[in-house]
Amino acid sequence: MPDEREVLLDVDHVTLRFGGVVALNDVSFSLYKGEILGLIGPNGAGKTTCFNVMTGVYKPTSGGVLFDDKKITGKKPHEINRMGVARTFQNIRLFPEMSAIENVMVGTDSRHYTSVLGALFRLYRVKVKPEELPRVDSSNGLVRTWQQVARTSAKIFGLSRHTLEERAGERKSLELLRLVGIEHRANELARNLPYGDQRRLEIARALATEPKLLCLDEPAAGFNPAEKEQLNQLIRKIRDMGYTVLLIEHDMRLVMGVTDRIVVLEFGKKIAEGTPAEIRDNPKVIAAYLGESADAA
Amino acid sequence: MTETPNEGRLSGVSNFFAGVGNRWRGLPKWQRGIGFLAFVAFLYYLPLLGVPGLTWLRTDSIEGGNNWAGVLFTCAVYVLIALGLNVVIGLAGLLDLGYVGFFAIGAYAVAIFGSTQSPVVKSLQDKFDLAPEWAITWAICIPIAIALAMISGVILGWPTLRLRGDYLAIVTLGFGEIIRIVIRNSTNWSGGPAGIASIPGPQGAPSADNHIFGLIDAKPWYWLALSIVLLVVFLVRRLENSRVGRSWLAVREDEDAAAVMGVNPFKFKMWAFAIGAALGGLSGFLFASRQGFIEPNQFNANLSILFVAMVVVGGSGNMAGAALGAVLLAYLPERFRDFSEYRFLVFGLALVLVMLLRPQGLLPSKRRARELKDRQEEVAVGA
Numbered sequence: 001m002p003d004e005r006e007v008l009l010d011v012d013h014v015t016l017r018f019g020g021v022v023a024l025n026d027v028s029f030s031l032y033k034g035e036i037l038g039l040i041g042p043n044g045a046g047k048t049t050c051f052n053v054m055t056g057v058y059k060p061t062s063g064g065v066l067f068d069d070k071k072i073t074g075k076k077p078h079e080i081n082r083m084g085v086a087r088t089f090q091n092i093r094l095f096p097e098m099s100a101i102e103n104v105m106v107g108t109d110s111r112h113y114t115s116v117l118g119a120l121f122r123l124y125r126v127k128v129k130p131e132e133l134p135r136v137d138s139s140n141g142l143v144r145t146w147q148q149v150a151r152t153s154a155k156i157f158g159l160s161r162h163t164l165e166e167r168a169g170e171r172k173s174l175e176l177l178r179l180v181g182i183e184h185r186a187n188e189l190a191r192n193l194p195y196g197d198q199r200r201l202e203i204a205r206a207l208a209t210e211p212k213l214l215c216l217d218e219p220a221a222g223f224n225p226a227e228k229e230q231l232n233q234l235i236r237k238i239r240d241m242g243y244t245v246l247l248i249e250h251d252m253r254l255v256m257g258v259t260d261r262i263v264v265l266e267f268g269k270k271i272a273e274g275t276p277a278e279i280r281d282n283p284k285v286i287a288a289y290l291g292e293s294a295d296a297a
Numbered sequence: 298m299t300e301t302p303n304e305g306r307l308s309g310v311s312n313f314f315a316g317v318g319n320r321w322r323g324l325p326k327w328q329r330g331i332g333f334l335a336f337v338a339f340l341y342y343l344p345l346l347g348v349p350g351l352t353w354l355r356t357d358s359i360e361g362g363n364n365w366a367g368v369l370f371t372c373a374v375y376v377l378i379a380l381g382l383n384v385v386i387g388l389a390g391l392l393d394l395g396y397v398g399f400f401a402i403g404a405y406a407v408a409i410f411g412s413t414q415s416p417v418v419k420s421l422q423d424k425f426d427l428a429p430e431w432a433i434t435w436a437i438c439i440p441i442a443i444a445l446a447m448i449s450g451v452i453l454g455w456p457t458l459r460l461r462g463d464y465l466a467i468v469t470l471g472f473g474e475i476i477r478i479v480i481r482n483s484t485n486w487s488g489g490p491a492g493i494a495s496i497p498g499p500q501g502a503p504s505a506d507n508h509i510f511g512l513i514d515a516k517p518w519y520w521l522a523l524s525i526v527l528l529v530v531f532l533v534r535r536l537e538n539s540r541v542g543r544s545w546l547a548v549r550e551d552e553d554a555a556a557v558m559g560v561n562p563f564k565f566k567m568w569a570f571a572i573g574a575a576l577g578g579l580s581g582f583l584f585a586s587r588q589g590f591i592e593p594n595q596f597n598a599n600l601s602i603l604f605v606a607m608v609v610v611g612g613s614g615n616m617a618g619a620a621l622g623a624v625l626l627a628y629l630p631e632r633f634r635d636f637s638e639y640r641f642l643v644f645g646l647a648l649v650l651v652m653l654l655r656p657q658g659l660l661p662s663k664r665r666a667r668e669l670k671d672r673q674e675e676v677a678v679g680a
Contacts, residue, residue, distance in 0.1 A: 055557055077556035087557060095550035098543070099664050106547045109540040110559025116568050119539035120532055135671075143327050162539055169540075170672045178676065187666040209559050 005032040008244050009085075009213055014053055014063035016268075023049045024060070025268040031213070036235065036245045038259035038276075040252075042288055045265040047248045048090055051215055055087050056080040068212065081110055086211035088202040090218045090248070096191035100182060100201050103190050104173035107208025112165040122160035132159075176204040180234060196227055200234075207238070214238065215246045220254050232258050256280065264288065314660065322666075340523055344369055344516045356631045363631050366515035370587060372627045373522035374580050379607045379623035380529055380616060381576025386605065387613035387662065388542060389569035390549030391458070392466040395473030396604045398453075399446045399574040401596035403581025405480060406442035408493040408591055411435055413502060415493050416486050435497045439582060446578025447571045449476075454570040458563060461552075473601050481593040492592025496585050503589045518587050525583065529576060530616060536572070537616075545569055606644060610651050612658025621660055 009031040016024040024046050031037050039047050052058045054065055056077040064073040072080050086107075095103050118124050133154050136147040177183040180200040185193060190201060199219055206214055216235070220228050228251060235258050239245055249255045255262065256276045264272040264279060266288045272279055279285055321329065344366040346355055356362040378400065385393045409415045410433040418432045433441070457468045480487045487493070495502050498510040499521070509517050536542055544565045547555035552562050585591050603626060611622020630640040651658070 057553065057557070076561075077553070078559050078561045081557060081559040089554065093551050093554040095547050095554070097550055097662075097664070098546055099667070101667060101669070102543055102546075102664065105540075106543050106555065106560065107558050109543060112540060114540055116536070116541050119536055119541045122535070140325075140327065143325075146327070166539070167672065170667065170669065171675055174669065174672055174676045186669060189664065205558060 008033045010066040014060045035260040038255040038262040041265035046268040084212035086206035086209045087215035094190040101186040107205045108169040110209045114162045124161045125158035127158040180204045370519040375623040375627040376620045377580040379619040381573045383619035385573035388545040393469045395469035397601040398473040398476040399577030400581035403442040403578030404585035407438040411438045411497040414495045442582040446574045450571045450574025458566045494590040612660040614662030618660030
């Protein structure tokens with residue numbers, strides 16, 4: 001039973017009002033470690049608002065969100081990210097004038113320790129293993145001499161933490177770009193990437209922050225069936241890597257195919273929760289989607 | 298990196314520059330290094346410029362033209378300002394219209410603490426019974442100027458960096474004016490509208506015995522300023538190519554997305570502001586040391602606009618662009634003196650033209666393609 005599993009995220013009676021509009025009305029649900037939870041509902045049901053509360057963009061009017069048994073409501077977005085929540089955006093929000101790999105490296109930086117002064121003076125040295133020393137491989141005599149100097153100095157003084165983190169960041173970013181399938185575009189500006197690759201890049205950037213929980217906000221929007229199938233596999237792969245995934249999606253086929261459990265929102269209220277099979281047959285959900293009146297169902 | 302077609306109507310010119318730029322970036326690293334060293338050597342040689350065919354560049358080649366080395370010194374100080382402002386505007390994307398405030402603080406720091414004629418030094422002399430020639434040494438004034446500018450940057454940034462876009466621009470514009478007016482009205486410590494004279498240089502208070510950093514020969518001053526500029530270029534480059542530079546760009550591109558990705562926007566904006574302020578203070582310090590005399594009206598809001606124009610015309614976000622903008626805006630009015638009365642008219646026209654034809658600046662910023670060969674091999678082994 002799901003209840004025996006460890007709770008990763010607990011949304012506890014969250015209400016959010018914007019003036020007279022109730023965007024979220026007493027919403028509660030839990031997310032268990034290692035599962036893929038779908039969050040569905042008609043347009044304007046409050047799904048993205050729910051994400052915004054979880055990632056610190058909005059503060060709930062009442063109620064709270066617990067992540068890993070720690071309260072995250074009231075924390076700043078970057079603090080919540082450091083606790084292990086990462087997300088993508090429904091309307092793609094990359095850093096358009098930065099290359100794809102730099103976008104991902106912004107994510108890896110969130111786990112790095114180099115300070116501003118550390119980047120400026122690079123005095124914090126770390127001893128390195130022999131295989132990580134700079135190579136001497138040039139055929140040009142002048143360059144070769146320079147490389148030898150660099151290698152010797154790295155042997156004696158070690159390398160700066162900045163350099164090592166920069167390398168580790170590049171390596172990890174390339175791995176993630178490969179995972180989502182756009183490694184060959186690493187050096188292209190994000191704004192020049194095709195639409196589908198931008199969506200993939202957002203997932204890579206979110207994964208780079210080493211989250212425990214990955215929130216995907218309509219990752220399949222605008223995808224054709226073949227691309228949706230790829231995404232389906234990517235999400236499963238991500239789950240198998242040990243991440244917990246929260247998925248907002250409109251495409252029912254994708255949601256039903258990939259999620260373990262589903263929470264349904266309508267007009268800011270939770271109207272159903274259960275396995276895909278249960279949700280498919282739930283009269284309230286059918287009513288919400290087909291527009292029948294609630295009492296008729 | 299794939300080429301994107303250049304926007305704007307000067308595409309022929311831009312494509313030419315882009316072609317040169319790409320060729321340059323395509324060269325092996327060591328050849329670029331040698332090219333850079335040659336360029337630096339040329340910069341150090343500039344005040345002596347006597348190559349036939351290039352002497353027309355000198356500002357004293359025209360009638361009534363200013364001392365050539367002196368103009369070069371001004372250019373170097375402006376480049377330093379542009380580098381600092383480029384961190385704030387170009388990298389972090391914060392429109393600062395009061396940069397002259399930091400410039401003034403740096404200038405007044407060396408004047409107030411280093412000049413024998415400043416009210417502060419005089420009262421210290423009285424209090425501690427010191428000789429009338431006593432004042433704080435020039436070299437010690439450097440960290441004082443930088444620290445004061447940085448502190449004022451933090452004080453200004455703390456409440457205002459929560460503002461965005463236009464609001465920040467208005468507040469900083471006010472800050473620049475406040476600094477000038479406070480200095481003008483505080484006769485008891487800043488000399489008020491009369492200003493402060495006898496500001497020291499590296500060899501102490503101005504006197505006829507200063508053979509190197511004197512009032513007449515500006516060449517050593519230029520070399521000093523150029524050396525500082527090169528040091529700053531080196532340090533800012535380090536920041537640009539680290540997580541700090543990436544965080545600045547991320548905040549500039551999309552502050553909310555950056556925050557959700559773990560970047561603390563306030564912290565990095567504050568650092569950009571503090572570093573920009575420190576460089577503004579340093580350039581003000583150099584300016585005041587060379588001038589020997591400063592007064593509040595030298596630091597009016599026009600200068601702030603000129604500073605922003607240097608960065609925007611040159612190409613914000615790109616150090617070479619900002620430096621080019623600074624050199625052009627400092628040098629052209631000196632060389633073409635006949636038109637210098639119309640300089641603000643010409644500036645306005647040039648600004649409008651640049652915005653229309655080449656909104657990204659003369660030398661737009663271009664993200665360096667990362668050399669990923671080694672990393673790709675490592676990943677291949679690891680996977």
